[in-house]
Amino acid sequence: MISVTxxxxxxxxxxxxxxxxxxxxxxxETAGLTGTHVGCDTSQCGACTIHVNGxxxxxxxxxxxxxxxxxxxxxxxxxxxxxxxxxxxxxxKEHHGLQCGFCTPGMVMSAASLLAENRNPSEAEIRxxxxxxxxxxxxxxxxxxxxxxxxxxxx
Amino acid sequence: xxxxxxxxxxxxxREDVRFLTGKGQYTDDINIRGQAYVHFLRSDIAHGKINNIxxxxxxxxxxxxxxxTSKDFEGVGGVPCGWQVTDRFGxxxxxxxxxxxxxxxxxxxxxxxxxxxxxxxxxxxDAAEAIIVDIEELPAVIDMKAALQDGATKVHDDLTGNxxxxxxxxxxxxEAVDEAIRNAAxxxxxxxxxxxxxxxxxxxxxxxxxYDAARDEHTLYTTSQNPHVIRLLxxxxxxxxxxxxxxxxxxxxxxxxxxxxxxxxxxAFCTFAAKAVNRPVKWTSSxxxxxxxxxxxxxxxxxxELALDENGKFLAVRTDTYANMGAYLSTFAPSVPTWLHGTxxxxxxxxxxxxxxxxxxxxxxxxxDAYRGAGRPEATFQLERVIDKAARELGIDPxxxxxxxxxxxxxxxxxxxxxxxxxxxxxxxxxDKLVEIAxxxxxxxxxxxxxxxxxxxxxxxxxxxxxxxxxxxxLVGQLGARAGLYESATVRVNPTGGLVVMTGSHSHGQGHETxxxxxxxxxxxxxxxxxxxxxxxxxxxxxGMGTYGSRSIAVGGSAIVRATEKIIAxxxxxxxxxxxASDEDIELKDGQFTVKGTDKSVAWGDVCLAAxxxxxxxxxxxxxxxxxxxxxxPANFVYPAGAYACxxxxxxxxxxxxxxxxxxxxxFGNIINPMIVEGQxxxxxxxxxxxxxxxxxxxxxxxxxxxxxxxxxxxxxxxDLPSFVTDTSCQTPCTHNPLGVKGCGEAxxxxxxxxxxxxxxxxxxxxxxxxxxxxxxxxxxxxxxQAAK
Ligand code: FES
Ligand code: FES
Numbered sequence: 001m002i003s004v005t006x007x008x009x010x011x012x013x014x015x016x017x018x019x020x021x022x023x024x025x026x027x028x029e030t031a032g033l034t035g036t037h038v039g040c041d042t043s044q045c046g047a048c049t050i051h052v053n054g055x056x057x058x059x060x061x062x063x064x065x066x067x068x069x070x071x072x073x074x075x076x077x078x079x080x081x082x083x084x085x086x087x088x089x090x091x092x093k094e095h096h097g098l099q100c101g102f103c104t105p106g107m108v109m110s111a112a113s114l115l116a117e118n119r120n121p122s123e124a125e126i127r128x129x130x131x132x133x134x135x136x137x138x139x140x141x142x143x144x145x146x147x148x149x150x151x152x153x154x155x
Numbered sequence: 156x157x158x159x160x161x162x163x164x165x166x167x168x169r170e171d172v173r174f175l176t177g178k179g180q181y182t183d184d185i186n187i188r189g190q191a192y193v194h195f196l197r198s199d200i201a202h203g204k205i206n207n208i209x210x211x212x213x214x215x216x217x218x219x220x221x222x223x224t225s226k227d228f229e230g231v232g233g234v235p236c237g238w239q240v241t242d243r244f245g246x247x248x249x250x251x252x253x254x255x256x257x258x259x260x261x262x263x264x265x266x267x268x269x270x271x272x273x274x275x276x277x278x279x280x281d282a283a284e285a286i287i288v289d290i291e292e293l294p295a296v297i298d299m300k301a302a303l304q305d306g307a308t309k310v311h312d313d314l315t316g317n318x319x320x321x322x323x324x325x326x327x328x329x330e331a332v333d334e335a336i337r338n339a340a341x342x343x344x345x346x347x348x349x350x351x352x353x354x355x356x357x358x359x360x361x362x363x364x365x366y367d368a369a370r371d372e373h374t375l376y377t378t379s380q381n382p383h384v385i386r387l388l389x390x391x392x393x394x395x396x397x398x399x400x401x402x403x404x405x406x407x408x409x410x411x412x413x414x415x416x417x418x419x420x421x422x423a424f425c426t427f428a429a430k431a432v433n434r435p436v437k438w439t440s441s442x443x444x445x446x447x448x449x450x451x452x453x454x455x456x457x458x459x460e461l462a463l464d465e466n467g468k469f470l471a472v473r474t475d476t477y478a479n480m481g482a483y484l485s486t487f488a489p490s491v492p493t494w495l496h497g498t499x500x501x502x503x504x505x506x507x508x509x510x511x512x513x514x515x516x517x518x519x520x521x522x523x524d525a526y527r528g529a530g531r532p533e534a535t536f537q538l539e540r541v542i543d544k545a546a547r548e549l550g551i552d553p554x555x556x557x558x559x560x561x562x563x564x565x566x567x568x569x570x571x572x573x574x575x576x577x578x579x580x581x582x583x584x585x586x587d588k589l590v591e592i593a594x595x596x597x598x599x600x601x602x603x604x605x606x607x608x609x610x611x612x613x614x615x616x617x618x619x620x621x622x623x624x625x626x627x628x629x630l631v632g633q634l635g636a637r638a639g640l641y642e643s644a645t646v647r648v649n650p651t652g653g654l655v656v657m658t659g660s661h662s663h664g665q666g667h668e669t670x671x672x673x674x675x676x677x678x679x680x681x682x683x684x685x686x687x688x689x690x691x692x693x694x695x696x697x698x699g700m701g702t703y704g705s706r707s708i709a710v711g712g713s714a715i716v717r718a719t720e721k722i723i724a725x726x727x728x729x730x731x732x733x734x735x736a737s738d739e740d741i742e743l744k745d746g747q748f749t750v751k752g753t754d755k756s757v758a759w760g761d762v763c764l765a766a767x768x769x770x771x772x773x774x775x776x777x778x779x780x781x782x783x784x785x786x787x788x789p790a791n792f793v794y795p796a797g798a799y800a801c802x803x804x805x806x807x808x809x810x811x812x813x814x815x816x817x818x819x820x821x822x823f824g825n826i827i828n829p830m831i832v833e834g835q836x837x838x839x840x841x842x843x844x845x846x847x848x849x850x851x852x853x854x855x856x857x858x859x860x861x862x863x864x865x866x867x868x869x870x871x872x873x874x875d876l877p878s879f880v881t882d883t884s885c886q887t888p889c890t891h892n893p894l895g896v897k898g899c900g901e902a903x904x905x906x907x908x909x910x911x912x913x914x915x916x917x918x919x920x921x922x923x924x925x926x927x928x929x930x931x932x933x934x935x936x937x938x939x940x941q942a943a944k
Binding site for chain 2: 039076098135137
């Protein structure tokens with residue numbers, strides 16, 4: 001077993017992991033943060049997307065041991081400090097950008113990193129950026145609208 | 156209307172807050188103290204005789220608690236099928252046993268052979284790898300027509316062959332249809348396949364069995380669209396556990412699309428094993444397992460003939476379909492190619508004669524069952540494709556040919572030759588709306604512009620109808636359903652006026668927690684925020700049939716209306732007592748009970764309090780309390796319909812298809828929450844376009860699953876799809892349910908595939924292409940262009 005410590009949503013989290021333990025399993029099981037989901041076993045769906053040191057990463061593609069010392073952000077850390085929805089989360093709600101909600105944490109995390117890179121993405125840029133996030137429910141139409149609205153609001 | 160949104164308001168969804176903050180509770184998020192993990196050893200061979208399973212090494216691996224094989228399930232039932240189809244000759248379908256773990260033979264890749272329960276997931280998996288299975292491989296039965304040939308290897312040795320049933324509908328019309336086709340001025344024939352699909356909800360299936368030995372109580376947590384149905388099927392038919400000792404909980408469910416209706420072996424296994432090892436037992440499907448164990452969808456091979464007179468009037472439709480059942484009969488499987496398919500072959504049209512033949516075939520593949528639309532996409536696809544082909548052959552505009560044959564608005568109720576009675580509709584109106592929103596007039600100019608860039612542009616039209624709001628119990632009972640398909644609701648009013656609605660419907664993305672309160676709030680005239688929805692737990696909801704077949708608002712919503720009506724009736728009596736008036740004189744408006752023609756009134760909350768604090772209460776006439784239950788059985792199906800237009804650009808050099816626009820004009824009757832309905836249409840369209848262009852579940856001739864992951868199975872991604880144009884302003888309210896509503900969940904998946912294929916064929920028609928089978932991948936389109944040259 002390897003002992004790891006990382007900062008998750010601003011708080012330190014430590015645990016003992018096997019060499020093969022995936023970061024997503026560490027977050028779900030050791031850190032108890034079940035908002036990050038597992039939708040596949042081939043790194044294709046994006047349901048597990050989180051931020052590692054400020055960059056969007058599929059947490060099923062990284063070992064927990066590799067994240068030792070990293071700054072992690074997950075969906076549980078995306079609300080405002082007073083608990084109200086952040087701009088992107090609120091836009092998803094306002095524009096019905098989610099149905100079953102299973103892809104949603106990954107979508108929000110990807111959207112956040114897109115908007116950090118590109119403040120004013122076109123529809124085509126949004127669709128291309130979301131290539132790695134599969135949603136089976138929404139047909140993406142309202143997800144795209146939500147991200148455009150969030151972009152406008154973030155200015 | 157209630158201040159926070161009643162019927163017709165696009166109320167934002169209350170469930171979103173938990174999903175957007177990571178606080179949803181899906182089954183895999185549940186961990187029970189002391190739980191063990193199961194790993195299923197699944198067959199990697201499509202067909203074989205099991206000679207021996209040696210678990211001795213595996214049993215000694217670290218962490219192993221117990222290993223199960225079919226021997227442990229002696230005396231336990233198979234997973235049952237919920238429908239029985241009677242064949243053309245009056246005989247029941249052939250129905251093989253579907254064991255929890257493979258018995259004697261394996262019949263598809265992915266069939267569970269053994270199950271290891273261990274302390275950790277990794278230990279269970281490691282031990283499963285140490286099990287030695289001796290299987291004698293048999294020839295795999297994959298192609299449906301070959302499966303029916305004399306001397307074909309049998310999937311089930313104890314059946315007469317691989318034919319599950321040979322179904323004719325309407326059998327009495329068979330000769331008349333043959334005759335009409337022989338004598339018609341024109342007959343258009345089309346052979347096509349409806350490609351096999353995998354539903355792929357983003358949340359893989361999960362089951363957790365928990366057993367309380369002290370109370371002898373079982374609990375199953377499962378990713379299900381219908382927990383009561385699972386409790387009934389598993390309790391009564393597989394494990395023999397009475398309902399009072401069995402609780403099934405389906406918490407937040409991450410999409411279903413049909414594939415989470417069915418009762419699966421893993422659910423029965425976890426429930427059984429939890430008692431056997433006296434520990435909670437958890438199974439989480441990987442995506443790879445999902446591909447080889449979730450019931451698949453579609454997979455029909457069809458020949459359809461459409462007979463027309465010299466004016467383009469439809470005279471008769473004859474269709475022959477081979478429907479793949481896979482290796483075993485899943486819960487709804489026999490109903491899909493029969494009653495959900497044959498009954499739709501009249502479409503929106505006045506075709507007087509229809510004959511549908513379906514041969515259902517066992518093969519060494521995963522069981523096939525309902526997937527979004529279930530039977531109705533298969534019907535609509537062949538009909539709307541053959542109509543398009545006929546239009547081209549006769550030189551009639553495809554919109555005009557459809558219009559000539561539409562059932563007219565003054566013809567309702569309209570009895571089709573295939574057992575349905577459409578209560579209402581207006582197909583010319585949805586077609587008119589489509590012509591407007593899709594700017595059909597501007598197509599020629601757009602086509603010219605595309606051609607100037609070397610691209611072929613095509614316009615595809617489809618008009619669908621579907622029968623949903625499943626289902627009138629009496630009718631489906633005659634058609635072979637072994638259960639009624641009503642829905643239930645209990646409305647409990649709390650002493651200060653808030654309500655809890657316990658429904659048998661189940662939301663796995665449809666937004667019931669938002670939509671149902673809109674209905675109740677509107678009826679009473681209170682804020683929707685005063686109404687809570689409880690669902691998904693057999694311990695605290697009345698027996699209900701769940702969510703599928705676009706039934707939640709039409710059937711479940713109607714049950715809620717009926718229960719709320721009973722609440723209002725009783726509350727009026729209480730109000731009459733409080734106001735010292737007769738209850739006929741009491742009016743309810745905006746949450747106030749008023750004596751007609753006076754200003755004497757009492758508020759909703761005061762009436763509710765009086766029901767629970769019955770001082771000065773007419774106990775001889777009225778019971779205290781305010782809680783009512785209703786069961787609603789629909790009188791008929793509901794019949795949403797709509798006109799779809801797809802425009803594509805095809806690159807003739809590469810065969811690549813790009814969707815330039817997709818427009819949908821739907822008639823869903825009255826609409827409770829337009830935002831949610833539009834979202835349902837978007838999702839259905841995406842799945843329909845996925846079927847048409849991308850998705851294909853493929854087996855090789857040895858029964859190996861070629862498309863077993865997202866590397867090989869092409870899911871629609873954001874950049875594969877356009878933004879959609881939707882319209883729901885054509886509304887002919889359903890005549891037989893209290894809300895006048897129809898279903899909307901499956902529409903897009905039904906109407907989209909023929910619109911897309913019609914568009915691509917239109918783009919390539921001048922090159923001689925008349926048909927391409929789905930999915931229209933660049934390779935297939937390019938080959939079709941080459942073949943037509
Ligand atoms: S679970 Fe990480 S990409 Fe699918
Ligand atoms: S909302 Fe269900 S998968 Fe995206």
